Amino acid sequence: MSNAIVQLEHVTQRFAWRGKAVQAVNDVSLSIAEGEIVCLVGESGCGKTTTGKIVAGLLKPTEGRVVFEGKDVWAMSPEEFKHYRRAVQIVHQDPYSSLNPVRTIYKTLSAPLLRHGFARDNREALAKIRELLEIVGLTPPAEFINKYPHQLSGGQRQRVSVARALTVNPRFIVADEAVSMVDVSIRLSLLNMLTGLKEQMGVTFLFITHDLALAKYFVWEGRIGVMYLGQLVEISPTPDLIEHPSHQYTQALLSAIPEADPNLTRNKERIKLRSLDVPSLLNLPAGCTFHPRCPSYKEGLCDRVAPAPLEVTKEHFAVCHLATQSRAVQAGTM
Amino acid sequence: MPREREQLTKSCEILSVEDLWVEYRSPRGTVKAVRGVSFDLHKEETLALIGESGSGKTTLGMALIRMTPKSGSVPRGRIIYRRDGEMYDVLGLDKEALRKFHWQECAMVFQSSLNAFNPVLRIWDHFHDTARAHGRVSQQALRERAMHLFKLVQLDPERVIDAFPHELSGGMRQRVLLALGLLLDPQILLLDEPTTALDILTQRTVIDLLRRLREELGFSLIFVSHDLSLAAELANRVATMYAGKIVELGDVHDIFYRPRHPYTLGLIKAVPTVTGAFRELASIPGSPPDLVDLPSGCKFQERCPFADERCRKEEPELEGMGANHSVACFKWRQVSLEKEAAHA
Structure with a gap:
């Protein structure tokens, strides 16, 4: 894509663990366009958080390239790298541990403003902080500005985290499970606030979550990528992924999710997996990594040959030997 | 069942x-x-x-x-x-x-x-x-x-x-x-x-x-x-x-399809489903009250779109409305009307 802001090219991340290599992210390629919103979903240990950290430049991948505005991030000059790190901000999952407990909101937000020259003195910083608190919905700002994190609720803290990310005028925000620790009734207003940032300020988002229903709601106009054991196994514009999942794993996930609607959830068709156990990252299965659990795997193919990404329909890719077949079956039943 | x-x-x-x-x-x-x-x-x-x-x-x-x-x-x-x-x-x-x-x-x-x-x-x-x-x-x-x-x-x-x-x-x-x-x-x-x-x-x-x-x-x-x-x-x-x-108690179908308490209704409206049609969601404004210093009247009234003078003064008790469904809200009739209107 020509207008890509961030690109991952065959990115692999290995960690050393007791003398062995754990492949947390395995050959992930992903291109995110300016103003786009992409969501990574998957279960714990699938590598979605690691991928987020790689995108934000917090981790240097073992293999592959991270490209920001056409430049390889890890071959940048210090000045360029600083610019990149400022343009790409991350909002962490836990609003209880990601804010410094002994700093007031003012301190937390003024530090990056002053450090990076977005405010020349305390007075300018104060004005800017007021503006930021308004943007993230902490109003009136005067009521929050001198508070400590422990005086705020979880939802309010998460808003402070977002405000902190916004201090340096980022163009790209990685939101790692940014709303999963917040109550249902408040979650939505946080999400709407983030959507507003995208619309008003043109911020590009990489949204990481384990909650597919939330992903559907938040990125209906964007793309969802599904990760499994470090691989991006399916990626597609959201409506097509939800309505026509092509990878067996995505289908299993969608069928397994309980829904907040008794008739809908009790009449859902369930896909039975062959095994409940997730294989260890230390000892990945040969062929397609999902084959030991896949209900429709083909012996001799899926357990031997690793599938390549397949474009099922426009912009909808699945890494599965049976993707086109399952698509045809779905079309037949529609 | x-x-x-x-x-x-x-x-x-x-x-x-x-x-x-x-x-x-x-x-x-x-x-x-x-x-x-x-x-x-x-x-x-x-x-x-x-x-x-x-x-x-x-x-x-x-x-x-x-x-x-x-x-x-x-x-x-x-x-x-x-x-x-x-x-x-x-x-x-x-x-x-x-x-x-x-x-x-x-x-x-x-x-x-x-x-x-x-x-x-x-x-x-x-x-x-x-x-x-x-x-x-x-x-x-x-x-x-x-x-x-x-x-x-x-x-x-x-x-x-x-x-x-x-x-x-x-x-x-x-x-x-x-x-x-x-x-x-x-x-x-x-x-x-x-x-x-x-x-x-x-x-x-x-x-x-x-x-x-x-x-x-x-x-x-x-x-x-x-x-x-x-x-x-x-x-x-x-x-x-x-x-x-407990502000509402009832059969699971009544709670999800015929909620009578504005808080239950708000929760249901705030939660997305994966399958099924894409529907607009709405959040509940405000945040839960401080349990040390509870406001007078109904504890939900500050966040409730239905609240009136009575809700601010008196706290409703959980009352049966027949058919194994009880609710603690003065305004439950209006809530159920709104839910029906949303369905129609």
Whole structure:
């Protein structure tokens, strides 16, 4: 894509663990366009958080390239790298541990403003902080500005985290499970606030979550990528992924999710997996990594040959030997 | 669930909670965590206690089995437990009787499945200790019972029984806890956030398992959760909690399709579904009240679009509106009209 802001090219991340290599992210390629919103979903240990950290430049991948505005991030000059790190901000999952407990909101937000020259003195910083608190919905700002994190609720803290990310005028925000620790009734207003940032300020988002229903709601106009054991196994514009999942794993996930609607959830068709156990990252299965659990795997193919990404329909890719077949079956039943 | 069966089970209340209050002492003052809760649990039903953090749902769950922490107290209330024609107040049990009540009558599975185990004991020791504490010591019979239960919860008995807790995955530990909970064949199983920390596919296994076990073994299930979809999936009846009170209680279909409390309606409108049509969602403005310094009147009125003068002065009590559905709201007629309008 020509207008890509961030690109991952065959990115692999290995960690050393007791003398062995754990492949947390395995050959992930992903291109995110300016103003786009992409969501990574998957279960714990699938590598979605690691991928987020790689995108934000917090981790240097073992293999592959991270490209920001056409430049390889890890071959940048210090000045360029600083610019990149400022343009790409991350909002962490836990609003209880990601804010410094002994700093007031003012301190937390003024530090990056002053450090990076977005405010020349305390007075300018104060004005800017007021503006930021308004943007993230902490109003009136005067009521929050001198508070400590422990005086705020979880939802309010998460808003402070977002405000902190916004201090340096980022163009790209990685939101790692940014709303999963917040109550249902408040979650939505946080999400709407983030959507507003995208619309008003043109911020590009990489949204990481384990909650597919939330992903559907938040990125209906964007793309969802599904990760499994470090691989991006399916990626597609959201409506097509939800309505026509092509990878067996995505289908299993969608069928397994309980829904907040008794008739809908009790009449859902369930896909039975062959095994409940997730294989260890230390000892990945040969062929397609999902084959030991896949209900429709083909012996001799899926357990031997690793599938390549397949474009099922426009912009909808699945890494599965049976993707086109399952698509045809779905079309037949529609 | 067929209507006839619902009628039948209604007469068999095994647990009746009457005007239960729980308070905690804190440096800022008294936290009124549970404020006058009353409900019945019927034989072989699944009751979901739904609410957000700070709604008092976990405190209520703990109080049901007299496990309120030391900083808490139960100033008022009765918890009537019935079995085979006998009945007693759980709050009046002495230490020894309470010990028997736990596990033999009512077993509980806590939220964090790792912390619930002693990390230096093998799974078998946990089973052995529990059985011995309740006077059942035949090793052979116990081992057979444990093996049987592991099979019921879809675990490989040989792999699990001599394992240490850390050797098992989160989903496996949750299933071991279920097996342990069922060891003494309790009449009630109480679960706190049974699927919260689990991945989607594991969560599905645990949900299906709970449903099957409840049907096969015929116990009653109470679970506490913030997750509406879990209630939609598993419960026969749902109680919505807000600021320490049950604000709505009814059949699961009534709660989801005909909610009468504005808070229940708000929760349902705030939760997206994956399959089904894309629908607009709405959040509930504001945040829950401070339990130390509760506002006057209805505790939801500050966030409620229906609130009027009366709501600001008087707190509504939970009242039946026929058809096993009760609500604590002066405005419930308007709420149900809005819900119908949204459906049309």
